[in-house]
Amino acid sequence: MSEPILQVQDLRLGFATDSGSVPVLHGLSYTLEKGKVLAVVGESGSGKTVHALSLLKLLPPNARIEGGKIIYQGKNLLTMKESSLRHIRGKKIAMIFQDPGSSLNPVLTIGEQLCETLHAHQKISKTASRKRAVELLTQVGITDAEKRLNDYPFQFSGGMCQRVMIAMALALSPDILIADEPTTALDVTIQAQILTLIKNLQKQNGMSVIFITHNLAVAAQIADEVLVLYAGQCMEQAPAAQLFSRPLHPYTQGLLGSLASVRQKTDKLSVIAGNPPRPGDKTEGCPFAARCPKAFEKCYKACPPLYEQAGRSTRCYLQEGK
């Protein structure tokens, strides 16, 4: 029996702009289970990155949390004092970002940056932290780690920088790793290596991972559970195997259908008409209704609730009463 490690309940978030508040997340709820990988899949503007940042309260200054709870170890992270949050951020919940090149400090050596994390959270001697840094780099597959500690980020390739980021995130053996598009900036071969690395480390350390991506194929590769985000709402959540073999929401079906395949030649790709809504676009009913091939009258009037059945939930009237 798996136990929940992180619970997000009805998270509402908006950005304050000159023309009023622009809502980005409209009541997002999910549960991350211990030792599982949850992939959050969405297009640009769907709120996936903002959601990740809100988990650690790393939001930009004009972001406003308008409601909801994020519960970790029985405490709501959203109402926690900054000083207590510091003990969790980086230590219990760690994060890796999309662009490894710009998340490392170019004027500090890799060793200095790795040790900085250790010193921030632990009383540890310089020799010990350096030793631990070597261990960490070796763990993420960087050879000759002892020497490379003295190198600067520009001496590392993109994939290597991402390995360093992962090493840093893992430095304090966090319970939860949030990975925000960690492979988007990388080549496919490097992407495959990084995915395998994250998966292996996750298994070894019994970590839970929230993996944010726009790439369904990557999600298919790594996730146990997938949550499809659209216009700040969960459209569908299901165990990965089920979601990919039998998607229930028309949006998920459309996304999967529109992917070109390496396995076979297709003459014409099926297409989701229109464009994803931008944050702030007002919709009465289901946010996907305007692009949905199966939409009917009801869809334009009120947004459907999440219908739950057999371990998966779908925000679509077509699932009503099934």
Place this chain on the structure above:
Amino acid sequence: MTNAIVVKQLYKTYEHKPWLGTKTQKEVLQGIDLTLPRGKVLGLVGESGCGKSTLCKVILGIEPATSGTVLINGQNTSGLSVRQWRVMRRQMQVVFQDPYASLDPRFSVRKLLSEPLDIHGLYAHKQDREEYLRELLRAVQLDAAFLDRYPHEFSGGQRQRIAIARALALNPQILIADEPVSALDVSVQAQILNLLKEIQRQRNLSILFVTHDFAVARFLCDDIAVMQNGQIVEYTTAETLFEHPQAAYTKKLLAAVPSVEGR
């Protein structure tokens, strides 16, 4: 029948002269041979830094080659004057990766699409011009009412359609597309890919299609060249490449492609 593009033994070396120290050379293209037949789509696949974009630049005449020849519709491009290049570019246009960077934000769609026509003195009559601009927008499945709007009013997919319309304005025979869908949202990529395929068939365009995405290459390309470190490691028809890849590097790349099928 001549080929649209023929590249023979193309070399490109960049020199780096640091302020202090000795100068170093980087061989970005090392003897590239490629042929794009008329009315076909040639895919150029490789990882970042392999020289794909440099090859495009050399073919487009944005960068000079160090040695080797490029023939566009049978004509050698080395030593062409600026004026001769201008004539050449009527036959060959380009679509870039990022439609947020490739459209001037101060230009209306009308001005964006008119610029190439002005340069080449085409459709000078006001009525003809208007008619033609509308036709261009129709060709990329956009509303003619968009002519007086500005790039910021459009989504990424719509912008890429405008960039494609601009490339088609001079009715070129050759299109060079440098990662035209990789900056777009997943649900929009398919729209643009279908559009490119349709336009290619309608106009019998020859397309050099640069991508890092094998699935996209399989959908669109007749032939595929796989590049690694400035060299072509495998060059064959798309069918053969996917069914029977030969080069170890191609096999490695194909194995690394994540897929939603058969997890």
